[in-house]
Amino acid sequence: MSAKQIVLAARPKGLPDASTFRFENVEVKSPAEGEVRIKGLYYSVDPYMRGRMSDAKSYAAPFEVDQPIVGGIVAEVLESKAPGIAVGDLVTGRVPWATEVTVPATELSRIDPSIAPPSHFLGILGMPGLTAYFGLMDIGKPKAGETVLVSGAAGAVGTVVGQLAKQAGCRVVGIAGSDEKTELLKHEFGFDEAINYKTTPDITAAIAAACPDGVDVYFDNVGGEISDAAIMNLNFHSRIALCGQIAHYNATEVPMGPRLFPRLLTRKVLLKGFIVSDYIDRVQEGFAALAKGVKEGKLKYRETVVEGFDKLPEAFLSLFSGENKGKMIVKA
Template identity: 50%
Template sequence: MNKTILLKNRPEGKPSLSDFEIKEVEKPTPGDGEILLEAKYISVHPYLRGRMRDEESYIPPFELNEPVESMLIAEIIESNNKNFAKGDLVNGMLKWQHFQTANGNGLNKIDTDLAKPSAYLSVLGLTGLTAYLALKNIGKPEKDETLVVSGAAGAVGSVAGQIGKIKGCKVVGIAGSDEKIKHIKDEFGFDEGINYKTTDNMQEALAKACPDGIDVYYDNVGGETLDAVMKNINQFARIINCGAISTYNDKEEPTGPRVEGILIKKSALMQGFLVRNHAKEFGPAINKLATWLNEDKLKYEETIVKGFDETPQAFLDLFEGKNTGKMVVEV
């Protein structure tokens, strides 16, 4: 049996299960130079919401009635490709499908002696790379500076905060429950945490948590949280625009405070970050993250959802904050 998950509708506002279709399809046979892959782990990530819109972006939108795709860990079941052997585990951008064929382009073998397979979707995958490379190239945190991270209990945010601690920063995390705040402090070493769901005035809460101001902001949520951070930044602050999950399901283009004046007065840098623009740095970055991991300087967590058919629900759960660390589906 072979199953695939199709995008059935383009969501209006928040996606729902009715926007997906789970369908049985024929199991493919690999041709010359091809490999047959069996999905083992599927990554779900908020950015997939943007690909469900029929609009121009940095990556093409999903086609209706075609499989959704994201980063997967897959095992090679058959190989007609000299570069891959039966039993190899690989990761890459693949369809939400039990079995599929590929020519090997864009697939990378993973080293399970270094970490368990699912880690290559989190701390040693695009999420870890996103945290590390955004800080390296834009945030440039220095010892004794203050780093604020939104989405701090998520896959990217939790790693970004830990890297800040490795660099000697004071790190303040923003998350959506008291349990998550306790978790990022106890498990990931954050100095302070703010529960945005119970905070009436985020600007004042940030001023209290960051009495010396904010030097680096790693933004995963956008919206009103970003507005509040901008009121607390220091001279020469660096703002990393990595995600804007708070606005992904908005039906209209959101508006907010104008930041130009603040950026000018503070000589601050605000820059968008796409990890795909830094592919040439992936190798050294993975080695650095793996070194920290093996030195116990870096921890990671996953929310594992079991069952291929649960993939759409796991994706929807991201927008309810039901994950701690990386949300991964174990097929």
């Protein structure tokens, strides 16, 4: 049995390009005891994967050059030698980017497609949804009447953060990169206001106008100048959930910006960086809350779907130009 896989061809300097990836044909072994052979149906591309292409020390081990890139997948079981997983089951996990692969069953979880479409288990019912839930609820701790500001608001995490904050009784303001996205935030996801940072000459003033009572919770997905501006609008005892810094992921030098710690000190701000695996013991809590919201129609979701396994590198690179609305998914 043969399959196609995608490996890291070279560590990128700055923005990755097509030369970062290499396609290979490989043989797929039959499962041993405790293993399953799966066929990819949907693949996740996520900004955090850029960090793993570098060899800098981080919360996750870097991808190895000449080895497959690993990411989230929804797959169909083709062959199983593992108890509790049968041929035809749908599963999710983090496995090599390949059309077919044999992996230990312990790396996979069965999913129930009656709850939501299978691809949603890579988005609102997967890592992005759980990231939004725990970052907002555990770190942001929103209270009714407060103002929540979300950067990268039209992405897979940001759209969920905004809706959860609205359900908590907050005023919600999103920052995104096009008029189409800001309209989407207001009219589909219920944000009170949205700012197009690309057409706004003074983002600090724009945040002040959209948040007349200041910002109580800032959910930071981007970093850079947008976060500099957000911090200048923080209230006393505000909270920052530091989720992503996509503005810096492809930087080749350490960027210089305003010295913000005095502001954080004088406003008595809580800032906490986190990753979703910090909450591994509470995954079922988050999943149950998100699944209930989806089932009841209280949580809406968007996906940008790219067709074809060969399009995985292209879809990944498009994340850095902001082409996705909601979760970027590649359908095999």
